[in-house]
Amino acid sequence: MSYLDRVARFVPPDLGAYLAFRVDGRDVGHIAPAFARHLAEFPRVFDIDARTVTLAERFSDFGSRSEAVDGVVRALARNGVLSDWREERYRVGVSFGAPPLLAIERAAVPRFGVRAYGVHVNGFVRGSDGRLGMWIGTRAKERGIAPGKLDQIVAGGQPVGLGVLDNLIKECGEEASIPSALAARAKPAGAVFYTVERPEGLRRDFLFIYDLELPADFIPRNADGEIERFELMPLEKVAAIVQESDDFKFNCALVVIDFMIRHGFIPGDHPDYAELVAGMHCYG
Amino acid sequence: MSYLDRVARFVPPDLGAYLAFRVDGRDVGHIAPAFARHLAEFPRVFDIDARTVTLAERFSDFGSRSEAVDGVVRALARNGVLSDWREERYRVGVSFGAPPLLAIERAAVPRFGVRAYGVHVNGFVRGSDGRLGMWIGTRAKERGIAPGKLDQIVAGGQPVGLGVLDNLIKECGEEASIPSALAARAKPAGAVFYTVERPEGLRRDFLFIYDLELPADFIPRNADGEIERFELMPLEKVAAIVQESDDFKFNCALVVIDFMIRHGFIPGDHPDYAELVAGMHCYG
Numbered sequence: 001m002s003y004l005d006r007v008a009r010f011v012p013p014d015l016g017a018y019l020a021f022r023v024d025g026r027d028v029g030h031i032a033p034a035f036a037r038h039l040a041e042f043p044r045v046f047d048i049d050a051r052t053v054t055l056a057e058r059f060s061d062f063g064s065r066s067e068a069v070d071g072v073v074r075a076l077a078r079n080g081v082l083s084d085w086r087e088e089r090y091r092v093g094v095s096f097g098a099p100p101l102l103a104i105e106r107a108a109v110p111r112f113g114v115r116a117y118g119v120h121v122n123g124f125v126r127g128s129d130g131r132l133g134m135w136i137g138t139r140a141k142e143r144g145i146a147p148g149k150l151d152q153i154v155a156g157g158q159p160v161g162l163g164v165l166d167n168l169i170k171e172c173g174e175e176a177s178i179p180s181a182l183a184a185r186a187k188p189a190g191a192v193f194y195t196v197e198r199p200e201g202l203r204r205d206f207l208f209i210y211d212l213e214l215p216a217d218f219i220p221r222n223a224d225g226e227i228e229r230f231e232l233m234p235l236e237k238v239a240a241i242v243q244e245s246d247d248f249k250f251n252c253a254l255v256v257i258d259f260m261i262r263h264g265f266i267p268g269d270h271p272d273y274a275e276l277v278a279g280m281h282c283y284g
Numbered sequence: 285m286s287y288l289d290r291v292a293r294f295v296p297p298d299l300g301a302y303l304a305f306r307v308d309g310r311d312v313g314h315i316a317p318a319f320a321r322h323l324a325e326f327p328r329v330f331d332i333d334a335r336t337v338t339l340a341e342r343f344s345d346f347g348s349r350s351e352a353v354d355g356v357v358r359a360l361a362r363n364g365v366l367s368d369w370r371e372e373r374y375r376v377g378v379s380f381g382a383p384p385l386l387a388i389e390r391a392a393v394p395r396f397g398v399r400a401y402g403v404h405v406n407g408f409v410r411g412s413d414g415r416l417g418m419w420i421g422t423r424a425k426e427r428g429i430a431p432g433k434l435d436q437i438v439a440g441g442q443p444v445g446l447g448v449l450d451n452l453i454k455e456c457g458e459e460a461s462i463p464s465a466l467a468a469r470a471k472p473a474g475a476v477f478y479t480v481e482r483p484e485g486l487r488r489d490f491l492f493i494y495d496l497e498l499p500a501d502f503i504p505r506n507a508d509g510e511i512e513r514f515e516l517m518p519l520e521k522v523a524a525i526v527q528e529s530d531d532f533k534f535n536c537a538l539v540v541i542d543f544m545i546r547h548g549f550i551p552g553d554h555p556d557y558a559e560l561v562a563g564m565h566c567y568g
Contacts, residue, residue: 097555119552164552187548191561208552262546264471268403268448268492271381277475281565 001244003260004272006253007279010194018202021112022054023065023101026094030113030202038081042072055102065102073108082107084144084200090116091160096206103160110201116157119168119208120255121186123153123176125216125232132235132263134256135220137175137227139249145200149249150241152256153212153220153230154178164188164208175227176220178212186210189262192254194282209255235265254280285528287544288556290537291563294478302486305396306338307349307385310378314397314486322365326356339386349386357392366391368428368484374400375444380490387444394485400441403452403492404539405470407437407460409500409516416519416547418540419504421459421511423533429484433533434525436540437496437504437514438462448472448492459511460504462496470494473546476538478566493539495546519549538564 019036021029031039031053039046039053045068047054059065066089076082084107091100092114109116123135135153139146156171158164165184172183193206220230233241239260242253258280260266266273303320305313315323315337323330323337329352331338343349350373360366368391375384376398393400407419419437423430440455442448449468456467477490504514517525523544526537542564544550550557 096558188545188550188552188557189548190545191558193558193562206558208557210552211548261472261474264473264495266472268472268494273472273492274380274475274477274490278477278565281562 002272003243003257003266003270003276004279006242006248006250006257007276009250010196010254010279010282012195012282013197013202015195018113019048019050020052021114022052023092024055024057024060026101028092028094028101028114030204031111032113032202035081035111035201038076039072042075045069045072059102062100062102066104069102069104069108073105077107082111088157089160090114090157100160106157106159110198110203113202113204115204115206117164117206117208118155118157119164119171119210120152120192120252121154121168121172121210121212122189122255122259123178123212123214123220124235124259125214125218127216132265133232134235134238134259135176135214135230135232136238137220137222138229138231140226140228143226146249148228149252150247151227151249151252155207155252155255158208168210172212174224175222176230177223178214178218178220182214182218183212186212190258192251192258192280194251194254194279198250203251205251207251207255209258211259235260239265286556287527287541287550287554287560288563290526290532290534290541291560293534294480294538294563294566296479296566297481297486299479302397303332303334304336305398306336307376308339308341308344310385312376312378312385312398314488315395316397316486319365319395319485322360323356326359329353329356343386346384346386350388353386353388353392357389361391366395372441373444374398374441384444390441390443394482394487397486397488399488399490401448401490401492402439402441403448403455403494404436404476404536405438405452405456405494405496406473406539406543407462407496407498407504408519408543409498409502411500416549417516418519418522418543419460419498419514419516420522421504421506422513422515424510424512427510430533432512433536434531435511435533435536439491439536439539442492452494456496458508459506460514461507462498462502462504466498466502467496470496474542476535476542476564478535478538478563482534487535489535491535491539493542495543519544523549 018030020027059068086106088106089103093100125133137151154175169183172178302314304311343352370390372390373387377384409417421435453467456462
């Protein structure tokens with residue numbers, strides 16, 4: 001087992017097997033044929049041919065597009081086609097900076113294969129000897145996705161209408177009771193992204209990564225029930241877990257390896273170095 | 285002008301317009317049709333068809349392959365087809381970790397479109413107020429590539445038979461008179477890579493990035509004539525130059541932007557953030 005085992009699973013699938021999801025003339029997602037057949041039950045909302053699912057042009061602004069798609073995905077949730085409803089909407093657009101074309105319920109995002117954005121925070125402590133420790137959370141057993149898996153101290157999806165740092169500060173409060181003045185010290189440190197098929201659909205995630213150095217006497221406490229417990233681990237222990245087990249949530253392992261690369265914990269002459277760095281940044 | 289202007293030039297070309305360069309059954313490079321016609325003058329060494337340039341199988345080990353190709357590229361250099369001869373060989377293989385199949389003179393590497401490896405060092409100083417300064421070199425006017433352009437404090441190609449850190453320590457001595465004990469403190473911090481067409485051919489570069497924090501009283505001095513002068517600049521000044529001018533060598537600008545992202549100097553809500561991070565890591 002190795003770091004590369006955690007990264008190599010992020011193999012971009014053959015997107016040629018998917019139908020394009022087109023909104024206002026722009027391709028914004030990839031839909032599996034099986035899900036397209038469910039969408040075909042809503043011909044007032046979607047025009048579907050062999051290659052493309054097009055949101056009907058009569059829905060011509062953010063509000064009407066979002067409302068039309070929301071009606072469909074709520075019906076599919078009632079029919080059991082969609083599960084893990086979150087009541088949280090993600091923006092859909094050609095890029096993160098571009099004005100969103102519509103918003104879609106989070107649970108439906110992997111089914112439409114649109115890009116999803118999130119923020120992950122590495123909460124770390126620098127010992128007096130310079131060695132690093134990292135706060136690791138264990139996800140609650142009740143969660144719909146990756147129950148009981150290890151996670152960053154704070155991580156959350158990026159909902160529509162909230163800036164990345166504002167979202168980080170909010171999540172820091174809810175997930176780890178980090179005061180906002182301390183959370184605001186988090187430093188942006190790049191991003192990790194991938195396209196991969198998961199049981200919930202096509203994940204095209206872009207994770208904004210922040211590093212937050214915490215005082216030695218700070219103890220995180222979960223406030224929203226999503227994290228069962230926190231443990232401050234020496235980075236060596238985190239490295240051993242990532243390499244030898246599947247205990248980390250699939251994308252959280254990637255974030256940990258990215259941290260280890262950026263902080264020089266993984267040596268430049270590691271035989272898999274090139275593949276590890278490349279694997280953090282698979283756009284699709 | 286913007287950071288994205290520096291990154292957006294790294295558009296991967298259509299590699300379908302190139303012939304594959306095949307060695308021992310493995311595709312290791314991409315050769316433009318015009319250069320393939322020059323290679324066709326050496327039928328004892330290369331088997332060429334419409335899609336592929338294959339190194340003749342009779343050259344079956346590292347030594348004989350390297351010698352056969354070296355004979356060809358020296359003849360092409362005499363004929364003026366190749367210029368900027370370096371008398372320095374780069375390894376060619378399926379990955380950096382894999383045993384090299386052959387070695388090729390550095391000047392010929394972009395013509396065979398094989399991946400090239402280098403190491404770039406960000407030499408930075410942390411002020412008493414926490415603000416960062418960066419040592420920037422100006423390349424000598426006599427250099428074959430990018431004369432007079434701005435560069436990292438130390439950067440060099442990765443020749444065959446030398447480890448990345450060993451090469452870094454050697455280059456630190458030659459380019460900036462950094463003592464080896466100080467150079468050895470450099471921390472690996474990831475990589476920047478791209479595939480792009482340049483006047484010299486197809487550049488498929490993988491740059492190992494190291495950050496080296498230097499004492500406030502250290503002054504670099506060039507020892508090999510490759511750097512004309514060094515200047516310690518506040519990071520704000522480096523940012524202004526990168527955004528507003530083309531003064532940095534094309535790939536050194538990328539390394540600077542990567543540093544600014546990793547150290548939180550570019551905010552996470554920068555409108556081009558996703559494209560900047562993606563642009564650092566275009567494999568091809």
